[in-house]
Amino acid sequence: MGQILSPSPLVPELRNLYLEGRAVEIVAESLAVAMQAEPRIDDGAILTHKDRIKLQRAVDVIAANLVVPLTVEMIAREAGVSASGLQKLFRQSVGLSVFEYVRQQRLERAFTALRAEEVTVSEASLIAGYSNPANFATAFRKRFGRTPRQAARPG
Template sequence: MAAASGDAGNRADAGHLRVRDFMRHEGIALESPEERLSPDDTLMKGAFLHRELRRGLLLHVSDAIEERAFTATSLLPEELSCIFFLEGSVDLAIGGRRFAFHGEGGLAEGVAIVNSCPEHFARASRGRQHLRHLVVSATPEWLHRDALEAVTDGTGGARLLRNHLAEHRWTLTPRMIDLVRQIFSPSPLVPELRDLYLEGRAVELVAETMAAVLRSDRREAGGATLTRQDAVCLQRAKDFVEAHAGEPMSVEAIAREAGISASGLQRLFRAAESRSVFDYVRNVRLERAFTALGRGEATVQEASAIAGYTSPANFATAFRRRFGIVPTAVRRTGLS
């Protein structure tokens, strides 16, 4: 989750994060309402920490002033992100979903987002503001190796990690509030012990997050689940869309290939993907257009056709809504 949130590497107390600090990382693209940004222009200044505490367990802390409005875009890997906002506002877009975070000097809510497969990620800052937030990110490998056994409901924990782009919000316990504050204001320690101190608290935050989410899920249990046959039909439909994304298609044609009625297919996509069949098709085509632009294989006009748009203006609007960045910026920076 911190992939495009302002880290300039695996270090602390960076002081100033400039345009060049973002751009030296492969796969990150920047966009700003300011027409001209030089590599030496400062985007953020203050205290930062971005540290891999253990393989697969990352901690990102910001206590900084954002000097300018900007959008940073990158590819987000598979991970569980535990997010705690104390101050400031940030908008995120991951895949086809949007998330908003806001803090006003206090800490009352935790947010967990599950990303079960790599997705395009855009982080938008609204302009000059004081930003204080903490993110603990854990890969599936770390979670399966080090965390699931610490959760009473291990089966539920594994199921949680497969719930792509699920967002969970809950009221923090006094212990979690204390853990976040300890990370922001650690006791004076010799450098050799600081990472161990931070790791212990980060691990506890992940465990507390998973426990809170699982408790919430149990309270809300009882929703519809897909049968095995439903899952087979859904996968057939997705495979057909992937294979024929560049061709005209109808819900009826997709349903016929999947072996289900058109209304049944719409029901499956609503239940499993939280979107209509054509929303899914549109996203597949936009993903292909993004990849073609990022690799330099298509102009904006050609990418518009790949995505199924006859109007470049409509394409640009849909593209920005999906990825948080305009097509020309992706082509200019070569993000893919």
């Protein structure tokens, strides 16, 4: 602040440019502090319109294919982005890897089916993509804070 109130002696044209530069610095620092106060998932990364479209395509592909085996390459190809680019988009916007997101979506679908009493716990584990019901139960409990059997009970 002292540099603005009493800048070094400069020719008038340079003095104004110097003061303008200092004012921009103050605004930039203020914005940085304000942005750090708000919780964010994306660590400051801003998605372009094209990136948002690619991300939405990937999310749509995942939603339409939750019951089939998926690969990052297949999802990326359908979304029009490279596999590493897709991983980066998911990390920036969702805070998860592509397969963490897929696993989460499958668990959500299994949870919904259990709550609606449409499936058994064994069937729900297959919906979630687990061949081992014990592994499914562990992942389910970690995600929802209750066992699949507890979620299947009415009430």
